[in-house]
Amino acid sequence: MFVRKVRARFECYKRLMGVVLLIEDDEALGRQIVAHLAEAGFPAIWWRRGRTIAASDYRDIVLVILDLMLPGVPGFDILQQLRKDSDVPVLVLSARQDSHDKVRALQLGADDYVTKPFWPEELIERVRARLRRFVMDRTSQVTVGGLVIDRARREVTVEGAGLDLTRVELDLLLALADRAGEPVPRRWLVANVLDPEREATERTLDVHVCRLRKKVGEAARIETVWGIGYRLRKEAE
């Protein structure tokens, strides 16, 4: 039953978003990685030996997870051949604590590397990062949570109603929105947002953030990140 479910999901995803190609010779590890990928929503094809990837294979492959030490065609050769024919992201797996291998892999065109041993969560995070097409939205209008921020007009609205923000509060909100989802250091905010001639200190920053939170209310969440600063939560989180 479980196998049928996985297979069905696999076929569905394959039609929608392509597959991850895993090239790993270790049976236990390969089986595990395929299961973790499937669980995370990434259907995978698994090759147990190194071989060249045909041009027809590229159509469905959205990411390659490549072990370097393989029987058959070595990992570096596969990587080299891949890069000649395609720009599909490649995540290299290596059990060797060797910078030469890492540097060579990156020079040959690998996008990332994961050193064994690794936790499945780490691998899935890396796969997500490679597959995610995150584009910093620098357009005039930005939507974060329930806020709509118009940079050009320097206006913020919540459900169509304008928010009355001071200059500093608006600059603060824009700085956080530019890196929505990421913690922004307090020191950076003090140095780049507050007016240095008007006692730009972390204490002053805290006061401004407090006031901004009150004005923004439930429309968006400005979190305090311990040891760093503040983060504006993105809508999806």
Added chain:
Amino acid sequence: MTLRRRLVLTTLVAGVPALVALWVVGTSIREGRDDDLFSALVLAHFSPAALDACESSPPSAPIDIPLPGLKRGVFEAFGDASGIPVYTYRRDGRSSQPDAPALPADVIAAVQRGSVPAGTAIDARIAGNRHLVLALPRQEGPCALVLVATPRMGPPGPPPADLLLPLALALVAGLAGIWPVVRRIRRMTLAVRRWDQGAPLDLPREAGRDELGELSRALADSAGTIRRQHADLIAREEALREFIENTTHDIAIPLTVLQGNLSALAREPGTDEVGQAMNEAQYIGALLANLALSAKFQAAAQVETSLDLRDVVLRVVQRNRAMALRLGVQIERSVPEDRVPVRGDPTFTERALSNLVDNALRHNASGGHVAVVLEIEDDGFVLRVADDGPGLTEQECLRVLQRGERGDAARSRGSAGSGLGLSIVARVAQSQGWGFVLKPGETGGLVAELRGPLEATVS
């Protein structure tokens, strides 16, 4: 001082005094010989009949003693003169010749003392010139002494220039003899210098039977021994590195599978033991990596390349996020928007940061926080790992670093992050020219800080 200069100096220092001494001795011998010739000439003139005539009729003018017809040696100095003028004196120094120079008092005293036997001569300096005073056989009367003026006028002159010839010959001969020796020594020196610069050790094997030839053969044999030992060392090092790589590789894969299985089990309820097992697995993985890195330090196997520290921070935090979740510690990171390019070894750098984050997580309690912050300051970067765990005092921070830098053999997972992990951090920082400090946090906990230059500012 080079050998040649030493040879020239030695030749001059020894040769010049020797030549001067030879000249002095030769001059003295020549003078003695000349004196004998004068004495013989005068004595031959003052026969018994001549002495009788002198006593009966003391001369009132210098007596002219004929010179030999063929003038040779000292007589050459008289040129065309046919005779030597001599003056006669009594033993008390009085002369019947009004123009006779006065004899020096020391000469008269010597004669009267009996220090000048008949037939012998004594030197006398009269008006700066060297004279001979000869005692005639008749010790009484007006012809007891005869004064002869020798050609040696004035003080002795400088040594003749042709004395320099043997000195010059000695120098040239010495240099010619030492030149091949110096050349052979230089050949050996060059071979050693080339080896020092990385060329294979290849000393010339001299065929000569002298001491230098023996030395060169001994050195060449030693070079062969050194080459073999060096090759052995390299082979052993390679073997060790291969062993470590293979072992690391062989352990890494089953450990990854183990971690994967534990991760799946951890999702089931009531799995505290599984959580602990996951922590131990993480520790084993970190220890494996640290041991491998320690071996690479021994082999000086670091690679220097350009890397973006932001990637290192993101990777390390991702790697440790699962463990943080299990421990109930919140881990956050902040990196600049712009690249943070530095020169370093990616594996070493990542391991160093991973050790710091691992320490911060392990020495914290559930509900605690760890923050990894990368910032650009002036022309460099600052990478901080801060936690709000129990922390350390300033003295404890120093002690921990000292233990860590000494490579304390106790790979303790105990208090305050001592042991192999911190020693790796300290060594990585030192080898990449970065600063590394541990200090108490402003509001408690511990802050580990790495500082270094950005790639563009490294000269």
